[in-house]
Amino acid sequence: MIDEQESDAALWLAASSGTERAFVVIFDRYRSRIFSSAYRRTNQISDAEEIVAIVFLEAWRLRKRVRIVDGSLLPWLLAVTANVTSNLSRSQRRYGRMIARLPSPLEQEDHAPAVDEQLDGRPCRQVLDDALASLSAGDRAVIELCLVEELPLAAAAAALELPVGTVKSRLHRARKQLQSRLAIADLPDDLFAVKTTEEVA
Amino acid sequence: MTSHEPEMTEARTEAIRDLLAQTIRDEPELRRRRTRRRLFVWGGIGLLTVGGLSTAGSVLFREAAITDQSIVQCFSSTVPNPDGSFPGSGATVATKDGPGRVDDALALCTEMWRQGVLSPGFDPVAPPQEPDDTRIPDLQVCVMRDGIAAVVPSDDASICQSLGMSALAD
Numbered sequence: 001m002i003d004e005q006e007s008d009a010a011l012w013l014a015a016s017s018g019t020e021r022a023f024v025v026i027f028d029r030y031r032s033r034i035f036s037s038a039y040r041r042t043n044q045i046s047d048a049e050e051i052v053a054i055v056f057l058e059a060w061r062l063r064k065r066v067r068i069v070d071g072s073l074l075p076w077l078l079a080v081t082a083n084v085t086s087n088l089s090r091s092q093r094r095y096g097r098m099i100a101r102l103p104s105p106l107e108q109e110d111h112a113p114a115v116d117e118q119l120d121g122r123p124c125r126q127v128l129d130d131a132l133a134s135l136s137a138g139d140r141a142v143i144e145l146c147l148v149e150e151l152p153l154a155a156a157a158a159a160l161e162l163p164v165g166t167v168k169s170r171l172h173r174a175r176k177q178l179q180s181r182l183a184i185a186d187l188p189d190d191l192f193a194v195k196t197t198e199e200v201a
Numbered sequence: 202m203t204s205h206e207p208e209m210t211e212a213r214t215e216a217i218r219d220l221l222a223q224t225i226r227d228e229p230e231l232r233r234r235r236t237r238r239r240l241f242v243w244g245g246i247g248l249l250t251v252g253g254l255s256t257a258g259s260v261l262f263r264e265a266a267i268t269d270q271s272i273v274q275c276f277s278s279t280v281p282n283p284d285g286s287f288p289g290s291g292a293t294v295a296t297k298d299g300p301g302r303v304d305d306a307l308a309l310c311t312e313m314w315r316q317g318v319l320s321p322g323f324d325p326v327a328p329p330q331e332p333d334d335t336r337i338p339d340l341q342v343c344v345m346r347d348g349i350a351a352v353v354p355s356d357d358a359s360i361c362q363s364l365g366m367s368a369l370a371d
Contacts, residue, residue, distance in 0.1 A: 015225075018225055018228065018231040018234070020221075020222040020225045020226065023221055023222070023225055024218055024221065024222060027217070027218060027221055028218075031209060031214065031217075032208065032209070035208070035209050036206060039206060039207070040206075045207050045209075045210070048209075049209050049210065049213045049214075049217070052209065052217060053217045053220060053221075056217070056221055057220075057221070057224060060221070060224055060225065060228075098220055098224070101216070101220060102213050102216045102217065102220070103212045103213055103216055105210070105213065
């Protein structure tokens with residue numbers, strides 16, 4: 001019997017041993033957060049939903065490499081989300097047969113709120129997307145985790161399997177690059193602030 | 202998530218849940234493990250069954266030879282006394298050089314039955330009974346653990362095993 005209040009580590013141990021229920025509990029625990037992360041990048045509900053499915057399929061495929069950071073699977077899942085989103089078409093090809101089994105999104109979605117938001121935030125968003133797209137995949141993942149998802153540096157480093165120093169230097173480089181690219185845009189000054197472990201704690 | 206951010210649709214969420222569960226069920230490594238476990242369990246049950254049958258067979262069909270012919274136990278009943286012993290009498294045939302010897306346990310006990318020694322209500326101090334008046338039951342020859350023959354009144358060929366003894370080997 002799986003307790004829904006179990007820790008991530010206990011659930012993951014059960015899930016990776018083949019307990020379907022444990023895996024489903026983990027899915028329900030983090031699907032909203034993964035969906036939000038994916039949706040911020042894609043602005044498409046159906047794409048974001050497919051990314052959620054792919055992230056958890058990837059978690060199963062890579063189950064022996066999953067890292068639990070500070071007792072949570074979330075940092076690792078967010079790192080996978082960043083990778084999957086960056087390579088969405090490749091991921092969709094890998095899991096095409098499985099994704100095809102999902103119900104068609106067109107029959108059930110109300111696109112109005114998403115479309116409104118897309119239209120309202122389009123200019124600023126386009127600038128940000130272009131600036132992020134100009135970064136290398138490694139730098140982009142660091143920006144995603146540290147600035148967008150607001151993970152502490154140590155958690156981002158653990159999720160990406162990198163030394164903290166490397167994450168710091170990548171963050172510094174990516175921030176400089178983004179600042180120069182966004183210099184023409186009227187963006188908030190604290191856009192590139194990053195949380196340290198102490199601030200989060 | 203901002204107030205404008207949508208949520209996953211219920212239908213696709215449910216479908217993803219099913220998809221993940223199905224993916225785990227179909228995982229070849231886990232299927233192999235399940236098959237191995239099933240084989241192990243059924244193999245274990247099979248071994249236990251074979252072992253149990255062997256043990257039961259050895260108990261049911263156990264036979265032994267008489268190794269101690271100095272005496273024979275002629276039982277008068279297959280129902281044991283409260284102390285676990287069986288009612289009846291030991292008998293032997295005296296030889297010239299001392300210790301007795303029983304070459305035919307069945308014949309000796311049959312003779313004792315004929316004389317009424319093993320009949321219910323036998324009075325050892327009463328005058329000898331007429332041998333022809335005594336009914337002789339079916340008798341089975343068993344071998345006790347110490348190799349001594351025991352002749353048991355029963356028409357059941359497996360009575361020896363039921364009483365924890367061996368049947369007489371041919």
